Amino acid sequence: MQVKEYKPLIVAFCCNWCSYAGADLAGNNRLSYPADVKIIRVPCSCRVNPMFVLRAFQRGADGVIICGCHPGDCHYTSGNYYTRRRMALLFSMLDYLGIERDRTRLEWVSAAEGAKFAATMNDFVEKVTALGENKRLEDLRCKK
Amino acid sequence: MQRIGVFVCWCGSNIAATVDVKAVAEALKSEPGVVYSADYQYMCSQAGQDLIKEAVKEHNLTGIVVCSCSPRMHEATFRKTAAAAGLNPYMVEIANIREQCSWVHKDIPSGTEKAIILGKAAVAKVNLNTPLTPGESPVTKRALVIGGGIAGIQTALDIADAGFPVDIVEKNPTIGGKMAQLDKTFPTLDCAACILTPKMVDVAQNDKIRIFSYSEVSEIKGFVGNFDVTIRKKARYVKEDVCTGCGLCVEKCPQKKIPNEFNLGMDNRSAIYIPFAQAVPKVATIDAEACTMLKKGKCGLCSKVCTAGAIDYKQQDELISEKYGAIVVATGFNPISMEKFDEYAYSQSKDVITSLEFERLTNAAGPTAGKLLRPSDLKHPHTIVFVQCVGSRCASCAEKGKEYCSKICCMYTAKHAMLTRDKYPDTDVYVFYIDVRTPGKNFDEFYRRAVEEYGVHYIKGMVGKVTPEGDKLKVRASDLLNNKQLNIDADLVVLAAAIEPDKSARPLATMLTASMDTNDFFTEAHPKLRPVESPTAGVFLSGACQGPKDIPETVSQAGAAASKVIGLLAKDKLTGNPCVASSDELMCNGCSSCERVCPYGAISYIDKEFRMPDRTVAIRRVASVNPAVCQGCGACTVACPSGAMDLRGFASGQIMAEVDAICK
């Protein structure tokens, strides 16, 4: 019997100025990472409303990662500091609700760090794969 | 419902090698709103763009999704294409299936599957796109420079040179700033007055530049391109346009015992005074607190001797309102107070002085006419101890000093030591330092000359205590390299005091909604890429108000700030970024959460009338975003607890739709 290989569903929010550019650089350098990662572009990491993360889990995402500029480098000077505080709170609340810490991540990736972007994604996918499918917050009514 | 066209690019084989482009175009055909779908070898080519334009016309498209390379590459291209086809350029979304798909994934099935999902997300977003129009605002072609030190002077001259009118507001009776008080300047040792005063004269003679001296900014409203500023011209009791600067009044004034701030209190001036011979404007000012006429209604001598009739004891502060397109902050710095540094006996002995006082003591126009004499007994000092880093780099003494390096002290101390040895070879000169930091063109060479050619004793270590004893100053210090305690009998001790921003900078920053760091230096919009702009649009930074700086650095920053101002004033209209925040007035509860997180001060509050169901009218405070100032970061949208604040182009609904499409 052939078992279908488990493929996690990963949503990545990337800020336009650093991390999205970092992801592009990973592409330019042909540094591969699993196709499970789907990127959504936001102007700044601080645009990511905790609601978006909850929504992703509700719709069946297995992991959510947010990438922004390094502290001090945010295009809008302070956006990523807000993100850091907001996500610290959200991730620990999610952990409490049963969404393990390895399913959520905040990472600083600069526009020059294509290699870091690919490595981060490889590592994240590996960790989420190890945890397997996420059922905790999934709202089955959303699935037809 | 939108009518969306999907255009899948092969990018030669860049995309087509790992993504089945035809399958992508086919799969997206059945997405909601999609009425047309096509693939082509090079969408960005002329032929590809024509294909898009024709499809828009033929299928009455209202939205476009291009599955191609990164939006950072060609978003602008395809927006132009849309505009050329009569569509609003913001009805275009790009699915990045090259950098973030075909180039990073190896096998065709998973690459194709991902490309389809990215395409679906883009379609879901475009379904919610609305046409956006960048706001336009006119530009007042006049600049305001606050602070008339070398930074403000240089910025004003450069802006005026490009043909734009500039006003300088200087709180002191004359422009010139700290540089006017200096004697010679490192690293070339040219005299400060010789290079500064011609520039001050240029400012005075330039018909594009107005100087508001003895004035302060009292109110700033508006935003980039359209600032409304109120300037308070303090009463100087002398008619500026009448005074010839002859100085007769100064000579005759009987009140002669007022500490002279230009010489840092080391000599006296009269109640009516001109700060120094080359002051600009060269106009007398009456010190209201010292003048007997203004205090007691008696005297009036200056008015009697002034042949021009310039004295006006009834003069009042005057408020001037003016419009500006750009504002440059050039408020400079001051040495910190030495009062808390008792260990150096600054307040106990007249012969313990700061470096700025040393500049005045060696300056030909200073209190000793340039002769280096001790302030207490006017004798020539034979042993001089310089102490560096007094209050700088002092993490452990934050209550009295500063944590940062003041940057200029190493160089000016080397200058002072060298000049002393040059003029008075019989003096012994010691410099105590933590580190000698002399990066900069010809700077290290300069310091080496002080040590090697002029025989200055540089000693690594700090001075622990200075005790006045008889006519000597007993200096106890450690010599770290030789692990020794030193006792030196000095005649003069010179403290290189840390520097800090002007005290007026903080209230000014509040007026400008410009941000500052914890040390009250103005922060730049980006520390590397936008070093002369404040995060507040239309506000620029020049000189030491942004951080400790020497004159070469100040002048280059001043020129850079001017070029940014010229770029702004050269525009007739400002076209904004339409992807800005806006709040739904019905949902907003006026809580101020958004205002607090906005790094640009783009949010203010207005009182809005609402018609209630019972026909009464209620007035509520609601948030209002100034689109000319908002940079579109989105911080406010997340801070808003009532869901009233949203970001155009990256609306919550649009991002949720993308999440949904990806997770389906």
Ligand SMILES: Cc1cc2nc3c(=O)[nH]c(=O)nc-3n(C[C@H](O)[C@H](O)[C@H](O)COP(=O)(O)OP(=O)(O)OC[C@H]3O[C@@H](n4cnc5c(N)ncnc54)[C@H](O)[C@@H]3O)c2cc1C
């Ligand atoms: C002892 C000493 C020696 C130095 N020697 C050298 C040297 O040899 N070589 C060298 O390159 N550099 C030297 N420097 C550094 C030099 O003085 C500075 O780089 C330079 O003065 C900075 O210019 P600025 O215009 O930014 O500031 P400032 O010179 O401080 O000018 C700021 C001006 O703004 C005005 N102002 C402040 N607040 C307001 C307000 N709210 N409204 C209106 N006006 C306001 C002030 O009155 C002042 O006129 C020395 C500094 C010191 C302390």
Ligand code: SF4
């Ligand atoms: S989007 Fe950013 S810049 Fe614009 S109003 Fe909100 S916080 Fe301020």
Ligand code: SF4
């Ligand atoms: S945070 Fe929201 S509710 Fe509060 S003032 Fe801003 S827009 Fe209004």
Ligand code: FES
């Ligand atoms: S722009 Fe990258 S985190 Fe703010």
